[in-house]
Amino acid sequence: MTGGYGTGADILHDCTVAVNKGEIAVIVGPNGAGKSTAMKAIFGMLTMRSGQVSIDGEDITNLSPQDRVAKGMAFVPQNQNIFTSLSVEENLEMGAFLREDDISETMHQVFDLFPILKERRKQAAGELSGGQRQQVAVGRALMTQPKVLMLDEPTAGVSPIVMDELFDRIIDVAKTGISILMVEQNARQALEIADKGYVLVQGENRFTDTGSNLLSDPEVRKSFLGG
Amino acid sequence: MDILHALIVLANFIIVPAIAYGSQLALGALGITLVVGVLRFSNFAHGETMAFGTMIVILMTWLFTAIGLSIYPLPTALLALPFGIIGCIAIVLLTDKFVYKFYRKAKSTPVVLVMASLGVTFIMNGLIRFIIGPGDQRFADGARFIIKARDFKTMTGFKEGLAIKVTQSITLVTAIIVVAALFWFLNKTRTGKSMRAYSDNEDLALLSGINPERVVMITWIIVAILATVAGTLYGLDKTFKPFTYFQLLLPMFAAAVVGGLGNPVGAIVGGFIIAFSEISFTYAYKKVFTYLLPADWAPTSLVQLLSTDYKFAVSFSILVLVLLFRPTGLFKGQST
Structure with a gap:
């Protein structure tokens, strides 16, 4: 996916994210990496210049957000x-x-x-x-x-105890067969529950691996998880 | 006994008229508050919307009287009310299609929509005067009183009379029915809930698949119903004069703001607050004090705080005070 807001500059550059049925995929990365933007691109709230979005193999790149809801996407914005x-x-x-x-x-x-x-x-x-x-x-x-549930920073602004509980709930949701794609600030905890993790930097994929592999990758630890 | 007499005087000249006037204002303010909540602008054309609906009611009333249709002792206007509502819905939806929709699509700021509504006011104003003229129209027929002051005196033996007009009781009953129906609609039906959801959080409503154009259309229909009912009740109680309806905009807006813009409960409470203040500030209390005070203390003046000419000053002062000290109104509403 490549795209940005309105006619402004591109924020995403050939960024790819995907999630399989019943799995949890987490997008992490530093501030301004385009994490939330990637979510909005997937949900059709962005001007896409190239790339495509598909669900169950069906191309939905040109659908409005409302039509994507009907196709089985659900989006939980960060605020309001x-x-x-x-x-x-x-x-x-x-x-x-x-x-x-x-x-x-x-x-x-x-x-x-x-x-x-x-x-x-x-x-x-x-x-x-x-x-x-x-x-x-x-x-x-x-x-x-929905088939895919997209969460934009579900744990923003809640206490650590509540955060753990929310993550437990999210695992429960995934167990019912719903794919989960989420953006998280609390990278370490999020990657612990992730089947797949994406590290985004400046709108590009930097690392892509399973959650546990990313957690043990020394370079990822050093740059993004604070050692 | 004297205290009772004083109370009867108060009831006759303040409480009963203020309840009727308050119901009319509440219905008007509800329309304003719904437009603010869903369409997010202050509709200056609301007074004219009321006048337009009432005008059609009057025209139909004349037609019905001409062909001899009557529901005595109730006023014929009640029979004509549904036609007024339909006419009002038509004009409001047309206005939306040709005026407001353009600004909505362009995502204009609220103040642009307010100015557009001011333009609509002037055009509707002209249209109404062109059709029915600028003069006073009395269209209340049927019985005048439920209880006449004189009958009340002979019935109870009090020295003071308490009169209740048919139009006053119709106002109250109709207002209760309309408000109950509105709240049922907003709180119990799917469409009503989607209206509240849209008013609460537009973006999330879109994400949930709520169709904004449908919400807007339903809002206008409800607003037209409320405006026609409010206008007709006011016209029955007093008289119909286009300019008076334009002037009603101030107390109605004051009511909506006092209660909290966008909050329907607030609009009703606000309507009664404004009505009671307007009437109690401009009433001459001489008679009341004559009953309450010892004979030689009886006031010689009228004991009137403000002349009735200043009744708009009362609503305006309340409006300013609320905006200064509690801009979101008594109930949770949007600030202006």
């Missing part, structure tokens, strides 16, 4: 990823807005995954704690029964 004035339950319902069938079973699955949301279902999502908000955000995205 919930409807603060709506209740938790309504947030989930809105996540499933495109679906015409019965959503109650999916909602049960989300509640099984995030029990705290069931407890707080009638509460306004904006009144929840940071970690709980992230769970709402992920839950909302799961309501479309």
